[in-house]
Amino acid sequence: MLKIGWAGLPQLDRASIVPLYRQIYEHLRSAILAGTLPESARLPPERMMAERLGVNRSTVVHAYRDLSAEGLIAQRVGSGSRVAPQAGRLERAASVPWWVTLPPWRVGEFPNILGELAAKQEAGRISFVQGVAPDEPSPLADLAASFTRAARDARLVLSYGDSEGYGPLREAIAARMVARGVLGAQPRNVIALTGSTQGIMIVAQSLAEPGDEIIVESPSYPGALQIFQICGLRAIPVPVDDEGMRVDHVEAILRTRRPRFIYTMPSLHNPTNATMNADRRLRLATIAQRAGVPIVEDDPYGPLAPPQTPLIALAPDSVVYLSTFSKTIAPSLRIGWLVAPHVIVERLLLRKQAYDMASSLYVQAAVLDYLQRGYDAHVEELRKELLRRREIADASIAKHWPRSVRTAPARGGFYLWATTPRDVRARALLDAAERRGASFLFGEAFYAGSGGDHQFRLALTAVKREEIGKGIARIGEAISSLMRA
Amino acid sequence: MLKIGWAGLPQLDRASIVPLYRQIYEHLRSAILAGTLPESARLPPERMMAERLGVNRSTVVHAYRDLSAEGLIAQRVGSGSRVAPQAGRLERAASVPWWVTLPPWRVGEFPNILGELAAKQEAGRISFVQGVAPDEPSPLADLAASFTRAARDARLVLSYGDSEGYGPLREAIAARMVARGVLGAQPRNVIALTGSTQGIMIVAQSLAEPGDEIIVESPSYPGALQIFQICGLRAIPVPVDDEGMRVDHVEAILRTRRPRFIYTMPSLHNPTNATMNADRRLRLATIAQRAGVPIVEDDPYGPLAPPQTPLIALAPDSVVYLSTFSKTIAPSLRIGWLVAPHVIVERLLLRKQAYDMASSLYVQAAVLDYLQRGYDAHVEELRKELLRRREIADASIAKHWPRSVRTAPARGGFYLWATTPRDVRARALLDAAERRGASFLFGEAFYAGSGGDHQFRLALTAVKREEIGKGIARIGEAISSLMRA
Numbered sequence: 001m002l003k004i005g006w007a008g009l010p011q012l013d014r015a016s017i018v019p020l021y022r023q024i025y026e027h028l029r030s031a032i033l034a035g036t037l038p039e040s041a042r043l044p045p046e047r048m049m050a051e052r053l054g055v056n057r058s059t060v061v062h063a064y065r066d067l068s069a070e071g072l073i074a075q076r077v078g079s080g081s082r083v084a085p086q087a088g089r090l091e092r093a094a095s096v097p098w099w100v101t102l103p104p105w106r107v108g109e110f111p112n113i114l115g116e117l118a119a120k121q122e123a124g125r126i127s128f129v130q131g132v133a134p135d136e137p138s139p140l141a142d143l144a145a146s147f148t149r150a151a152r153d154a155r156l157v158l159s160y161g162d163s164e165g166y167g168p169l170r171e172a173i174a175a176r177m178v179a180r181g182v183l184g185a186q187p188r189n190v191i192a193l194t195g196s197t198q199g200i201m202i203v204a205q206s207l208a209e210p211g212d213e214i215i216v217e218s219p220s221y222p223g224a225l226q227i228f229q230i231c232g233l234r235a236i237p238v239p240v241d242d243e244g245m246r247v248d249h250v251e252a253i254l255r256t257r258r259p260r261f262i263y264t265m266p267s268l269h270n271p272t273n274a275t276m277n278a279d280r281r282l283r284l285a286t287i288a289q290r291a292g293v294p295i296v297e298d299d300p301y302g303p304l305a306p307p308q309t310p311l312i313a314l315a316p317d318s319v320v321y322l323s324t325f326s327k328t329i330a331p332s333l334r335i336g337w338l339v340a341p342h343v344i345v346e347r348l349l350l351r352k353q354a355y356d357m358a359s360s361l362y363v364q365a366a367v368l369d370y371l372q373r374g375y376d377a378h379v380e381e382l383r384k385e386l387l388r389r390r391e392i393a394d395a396s397i398a399k400h401w402p403r404s405v406r407t408a409p410a411r412g413g414f415y416l417w418a419t420t421p422r423d424v425r426a427r428a429l430l431d432a433a434e435r436r437g438a439s440f441l442f443g444e445a446f447y448a449g450s451g452g453d454h455q456f457r458l459a460l461t462a463v464k465r466e467e468i469g470k471g472i473a474r475i476g477e478a479i480s481s482l483m484r485a
Numbered sequence: 486m487l488k489i490g491w492a493g494l495p496q497l498d499r500a501s502i503v504p505l506y507r508q509i510y511e512h513l514r515s516a517i518l519a520g521t522l523p524e525s526a527r528l529p530p531e532r533m534m535a536e537r538l539g540v541n542r543s544t545v546v547h548a549y550r551d552l553s554a555e556g557l558i559a560q561r562v563g564s565g566s567r568v569a570p571q572a573g574r575l576e577r578a579a580s581v582p583w584w585v586t587l588p589p590w591r592v593g594e595f596p597n598i599l600g601e602l603a604a605k606q607e608a609g610r611i612s613f614v615q616g617v618a619p620d621e622p623s624p625l626a627d628l629a630a631s632f633t634r635a636a637r638d639a640r641l642v643l644s645y646g647d648s649e650g651y652g653p654l655r656e657a658i659a660a661r662m663v664a665r666g667v668l669g670a671q672p673r674n675v676i677a678l679t680g681s682t683q684g685i686m687i688v689a690q691s692l693a694e695p696g697d698e699i700i701v702e703s704p705s706y707p708g709a710l711q712i713f714q715i716c717g718l719r720a721i722p723v724p725v726d727d728e729g730m731r732v733d734h735v736e737a738i739l740r741t742r743r744p745r746f747i748y749t750m751p752s753l754h755n756p757t758n759a760t761m762n763a764d765r766r767l768r769l770a771t772i773a774q775r776a777g778v779p780i781v782e783d784d785p786y787g788p789l790a791p792p793q794t795p796l797i798a799l800a801p802d803s804v805v806y807l808s809t810f811s812k813t814i815a816p817s818l819r820i821g822w823l824v825a826p827h828v829i830v831e832r833l834l835l836r837k838q839a840y841d842m843a844s845s846l847y848v849q850a851a852v853l854d855y856l857q858r859g860y861d862a863h864v865e866e867l868r869k870e871l872l873r874r875r876e877i878a879d880a881s882i883a884k885h886w887p888r889s890v891r892t893a894p895a896r897g898g899f900y901l902w903a904t905t906p907r908d909v910r911a912r913a914l915l916d917a918a919e920r921r922g923a924s925f926l927f928g929e930a931f932y933a934g935s936g937g938d939h940q941f942r943l944a945l946t947a948v949k950r951e952e953i954g955k956g957i958a959r960i961g962e963a964i965s966s967l968m969r970a
Contacts, residue, residue, distance in 0.1 A: 015541035018696035020499055026742075033741045054539045056500040070743065070777065098777040098803065099829050103694040132644055140643070144636040151629040158625070159617055160816045194679055194819070194841040201839045209588040211503030227839045256518045258555065292555070292583040318583065331645045332847040334679070344584050354686045354712045355840045356679040360848065362817040 012053060020055050024063035032072050032083050043073060043081040069096045126471035128440040128458035131270065131414050132331055134389065135464065137381040139329050142374035143366070150365035161361030163353045164345075165192025165337070169368040173337050180302075181313035182321075182339065189339050191349055194359045196300055196336035199322035200224050200263075202351045203296050204231040206344075207320075208260035215253060215262040215293075217245050219417075219446030219455070221270045224263060224298065228448070233260070235448035240269060242409060244276025247284045254291040261294045261320075267308055268301035271446050271457040272417045273410035275305050285314035299323045300336075304383050306411055317341050320348075325367055327414070328379050335359060335367050386412040389460045389468060396469040400476030402483065416458040424482045426456045432478035438471045497538060505540050509548035517557050517568050528558060528566040554581045611956035613925040613943035616755065616899050617816055619874065620949065622866040624814050627859035628851070635850035646846030648838045649830075650677025650822070654853040658822050665787075666798035667806075667824065674824050676834055679844045681785055681821035684807035685709050685748075687836045688781050689716040691829075692805075693745035700738060700747040702730050704902075704931030704940070706755045709748060709783065713933070718745070720933035725754060727894060729761025732769045739776040746779045746805075752793055753786035756931050756942040757902045758895030760790055770799035784808045785821075789868050791896055802826050805833075810852055812899070813864050820844060820852050871897040874945045874953060881954040885961030887968065901943040909967045911941045917963035923956045 010027035012020055031037040043049070046064060050057040064081055067073045074084045150156055164170065170187040177185035193199050200223070208214060210232030216225065218237030228235055236259060238249040245264050253259070264284070266276040276284075288295045297311045297319050304327065312319035324336030340348055393416055397407060404421035420426060426442040433439060440459075443452025463471055495512035497505055516522040528534070531549060535542040549566055552558045559569045635641055649655065655672040662670035678684050685708070693699060695717030701710065703722030713720055721744060723734040730749050738744070749769070751761040761769075773780045782796045782804050789812065797804035809821030825833055878901055882892060889906035905911060911927040918924060925944075928937025948956055 013541070014499075014505060014539070015543045016696065019694065022694075022696060029743065030741060054499075056498065058500045062500075096777060097828075098779050099826070101777075102692060102829075102832070103697075105832060130645065135639065135643065138639065138643070140636065140639055143642065144633070147632055147636065148629070151625070151632065154620065154623065154625055157628065157815050157817045158620065158623070160615065160811075197838075197842040198840060201841075207587060209504065209507075211501065211507060212588075223838075223842070226835075230835065230839050256515065258514065292581060292586075294583050326645075330642050330847075332642045332845050334841060334843070334845045341584070343582075344587075347584075347587070347590060350711075350715065353682075353708075354715050355683060356686075356819060357682040357708070358819070360817050360819045360845065362815075363845065363848065 009049075009052060012055070020053075021059045021062035021066075024049075024053070024055075024060060025066050028063065028067060029070075029072060032067075037083050039083055039085050041083045043083070045080055066101055069101050071096070124437065125434070126438045126463050126467050126474065128438070128460065128462050128471060130462045131327070131459050132462055133327055133329075133382065133414075134385055134461045137378060137385060139370070139374060139378050142378070143330065143370055146366045146369035146373065147362075149369050150362055153365070156365045157362045159361060161358050161364070163358045164349055165190065165359060166361055166364035166368065169364045169371075170337075172368055172371050174339075177310075177312075177321075177339055181309050182316065183313070184316050185312075185339055186342075188342055189345065191338050191340070191345065191352055192359045192364055193322070193324070193336040193338055193352065194356055195326055195331075195334045196298065196322045196324035196338075197223055197227070198352065198355060199320075199336060199338045200227050200296070200298065201231075201355065202338070202348050203261065203263075203320055203322075204228055204233060206347050206351050207294065207296075208233055213257060213259040215250060215259045216448055217264055217269065218448060219271055219443065219452060220263070220448070221265060221298070222441075222445040225446075225448050228263075237448050237451075240272055240274055242272075242274055244269060244274050244280055245284065247280045247287070250284060251287050254287060254293060258291070259293060261296050262288055263296045263298065264311075265298045265300075266311060267299055267305035268410070268413040268415075270301070271415050271441075271443075272408045273413035273415045274408065275308060275411075278308065281309060281311055282314060285311050285318065289315045289318045293318075295319045297321045300327050301413060303328050303379055304386060304412060312339060320344075328382065329367065329370065329375070333363055333367060335363055383412060385465075386414065386461070389465060390416070392465065392468045393458070393460050393472060396472040397476075400473045401479060402476075404483075405479060414459055414461045416460055418456055418458070420454045420456070420479065421483065422454070424479060425453050427453070428482060429456065429475075429478055432481055433475045436474040436478055438474040438478070440475070494534075494537060497540070505538075506544045506547035506551075509534075509538070509540075509545060510551050513548065513552060514555075514557060517552075522568050524568055524570050526568045528568070530565055551586055554586050556581070609922065610919070611923045611948050611952050611959065613923070613945065613947050613956060615947045616812070616944050617947055618812055618814075618867065618899075619870055619946045622863060622870060624855070624859065624863050627863070628815065628855055631851045631854035631858065632847075634854050635847055638850070641850045642847045644846060646843050646849070648843045649834055650675065650844060651846055651849035651853065654849045654856075655822075657853055657856050658824075662795075662797075662806075662824055666794050667801065668798070669801050670797075670824055671827075673827055674830065676823050676825070676830065676837055677844050677849055678807070678809070678821040678823055678837065679841055680811055680816075680819045681783065681807045681809035681823075682708055682712070683837065683840060684805075684821060684823045685712050685781075685783065686716075686840065687823070687833050688746065688748075688805055688807075689713055689718060691833050691836050692779065692781075693718050698742060698744040700735060700744045701933055702749055702754065703933060704756055704928065704937060705748070705933070706750060706783070707926075707930040710931075710933050713748075722933050722936075725757055725759055727757075727759055729754060729759050729765055730769065732765045732772070735769060736772050739772060739778060743776070744778060746781050747773055748781045748783065749796075750783045750785075751796060752784055752790035753895070753898040753900075755786070756900050756926075756928075757893045758898040758900045759893065760793060760896075763793065766794060766796055767799060770796050770803065774800045774803045778803075780804045782806045785812050786898060788813050788864055789871060789897060797824060805829075813867065814852065814855065814860070818848055818852060820848055868897060870950075871899065871946070874950060875901070877950065877953050878943070878945050878957060881957040882961075885958045886964060887961075889968075890964060899944055899946045901945055903941055903943070905939045905941070905964065906968065907939070909964060910938050912938070913967060914941065914960075914963055917966055918960045921959040921963055923959040923963070925960070 046060040050060045075081045170190040174185045216235045312321040321339040406419040408417040443455030531545045534545045655675040659670045701720040797806040806824040891904040893902040928940030
């Protein structure tokens with residue numbers, strides 16, 4: 001019986017972009033199809049092949065598995081792998097659906113979280129899940145007028161527009177960034193985004209490669225964590241306290257590691273609602289600049305936060321800034337923006353183009369119209385409403401929740417972050433609360449590693465104001481039921 | 486003077502997601518920062534290091550370069566690489582801007598093409614560049630009414646909506662797919678996209694990995710080629726003739742190679758305007774199914790094409806179908822859709838979520854309203870307009886262009902694909918035409934490899950109807966000027 005000689009082994013190119021297992025696979029596949037490896041020839045055992053090639057055994061296993069899935073070789077326990085009969089090969093390949101051999105799928109433990117965040121609410125349940133702006137104050141009437149005005153200019157509807165975004169909108173955004181202290185912000189630093197989620201994906205794929213390390217807050221926004229996971233980035237978690245990210249931890253990490261970037265939400269952090277104090281901001285900007293590690297400043301809630309200097313104002317060359325109109329106007333607009341050092345704007349723009357060519361020019365034009373009219377008054381009303389909702393929540397919690405449940409202090413913001421007593425796990429609490437007609441997001445979804453099993457997040461904005469108290473009372477009942485148990 | 490012993494070398498994990506150069510870099514960096522590799526220690530020469538580790542020299546060069554950029558080692562010609570003094574290391578690192586050491590940037594030869602395609606038109610010039618629908622018939626009046634109606638429902642504006650898209654719109658799309666012969670199409674097979682470009686990026690990142698091979702038409706849509714390049718996919722080109730993709734070439738390739746997918750635009754192909762005939766469609770569907778290689782059917786112009794069975798109707802389990810309302814209604818909507826076997830919908834959806842969470846619910850609702858009212862009549866008018874424009878173009882060409890310029894025959898469609906005589910290169914022609922106030926896209930942008938230097942594409946829809954003749958006359962003058970020269 002024929003065996004493959006070692007002379008027939010693939011020459012691996014370790015610098016190639018083609019994965020090693022795929023090089024082995026392609027080499028053997030060609031040899032089989034060309035007849036160099038005839039029917040019934042025995043392939044070297046995986047371990048021997050791996051040793052000869054200087055690769056891990058799993059690399060060979062992976063290559064053989066794909067050949068087997070296609071029916072090119074037959075693997076049998078005890079007798080190893082042999083080249084399969086050629087006749088009917090193509091037909092057998094078809095017997096394995098193509099999706100079985102797709103590339104490995106990197107998703108986290110909670111792959112439906114982004115979907116949850118985007119999902120519509122269920123009827124009857126008081127759902128504190130979605131991070132949406134409250135129904136009142138409503139921008140709708142003014143916004144509808146802005147859309148009507150934008151529709152009058154046919155060019156705004158019937159063309160793609162520039163990939164970097166609608167020029168006049170980018171000018172307006174740059175001017176607002178200057179007003180917030182980012183003195184060098186110009187339209188050429190600004191790219192309009194289809195929501196700030198798009199900005200997170202852009203930095204994840206433009207500033208890093210699979211396998212690279214990054215620094216993230218712990219807890220952090222689950223949507224961002226999921227994106228980093230899909231992109232194969234390795235998250236180094238840094239804790240958050242009432243004053244924001246623990247910058248001293250960042251400093252310690254940068255002494256020995258060189259992550260690709262630091263992802264932080266310094267104002268009204270999701271989920272804790274913490275706003276980083278001025279000292280930490282300055283320190284973070286300084287150490288990041290000194291270490292040559294860029295900061296990704298995710299600032300969806302910035303315009304609603306107590307006034308603070310954005311990180312990008314402190315270190316304009318070291319920060320990619322992301323924000324959105326989803327929280328201040330309406331999520332359905334899907335319009336956000338990024339501000340970045342001009343030298344990397346083209347790199348970021350090429351990714352944005354690949355994701356969706358350009359954000360809707362028509363919607364951008366409507367947003368600009370609204371920015372010039374009702375926006376500032378609306379944001380002011382919204383800020384007041386957020387403070388009022390938090391007061392209502394705090395009063396209800398004092399009445400309905402045991403003292404042993406701790407809540408993170410905050411001024412305004414969308415969220416309330418709570419820690420349960422030792423005997424109440426957040427997932428069990430969610431079950432109990434759902435049975436009573438209330439829901440929220442459990443804490444584990446906010447952690448890149450372990451953590452959060454005794455924490456949960458309420459989006460106080462996701463329900464009608466008059467239901468906040470009722471929902472908190474239902475959750476209180478659920479907590480009590482678990483503590484009694 | 487100290488040297489590193491071979492015992493201190495990194496253990497490479499060849500199956501790891503972390504690139505080898507990065508593993509070497511991280512190992513040496515840790516050793517330097519930990520003091521294991523003290524100041525002034527000499528690193529092994531790149532060639533020796535590469536031999537010992539069994540990697541290519543370029544891998545080591547890459548690792549050393551990054552260490553050097555950070556100021557951790559000093560490289561000097563003649564005396565090799567040494568560990569740099571620790572003091573002031575962080576400061577030196579900052580002297581190299583962080584963007585210098587970003588991951589390699591994979592872009593093609595024409596990285597601005599997607600931008601060009603999206604760009605607004607220049608005043609005064611007759612620009613046949615952008616693939617936009619003609620200004621007449623205009624959907625604007627009806628569309629504005631649809632937006633107004635959609636704005637009446639606050640939930641459609643003030644929430645994110647499901648990531649897979651607005652349910653009623655997905656139902657309407659599924660029903661229209663059924664009417665086109667895709668009998669099994671159901672809403673659960675449909676994902677709403679932010680334009681079909683997003684669908685191309687989704688398949689490029691979900692169905693393949695960097696280094697994988699795919700089959701593309703040659704020529705093909707430059708936006709798709711650029712996305713494939715950014716994603717590190719290796720394109721195997723297959724020629725297109727007047728009857729569409731040369732399926733016999735695909736068959737030959739599938740005999741010896743296993744590409745991840747076959748990307749084709751079978752109806753009103755961009756740029757040739759060719760529509761694949763029924764025989765080839767059946768054959769392509771059959772061989773792809775048999776080989777277990779999925780087809781990505783990009784069909785932005787499908788509703789405007791002569792009636793043909795979509796590939797997904799012939800092999801529903803082997804096709805991911807992409808289309809858009811950008812060509813039939815308006816590009817500024819940024820609404821497209823995909824149809825895929827249900828088993829892979831979740832995988833595709835997770836990517837879509839990462840790109841932008843969800844497409845605008847408000848715009849989707851307006852599109853649905855328009856679909857139920859003016860859409861079909863508008864598409865019918867548009868089809869007639871495309872035929873009329875092609876007739877005008879053909880008549881002008883007969884009058885103004887030398888016979889030696891060949892044009893691809895086509896019924897309707899947006900584009901006219903032309904081949905220049907041997908002595909006229911398309912890029913030189915573009916220069917000459919621009920000086921005369923007309924522009925177009927040169928052919929090379931449509932090829933993954935070489936080709937196209939004597940071809941160019943006119944978007945007949947991008948100009949006013951009465952300017953088609955004038956623009957073609959100007960291009961004719963440009964051709965003549967080059968032929969005389």
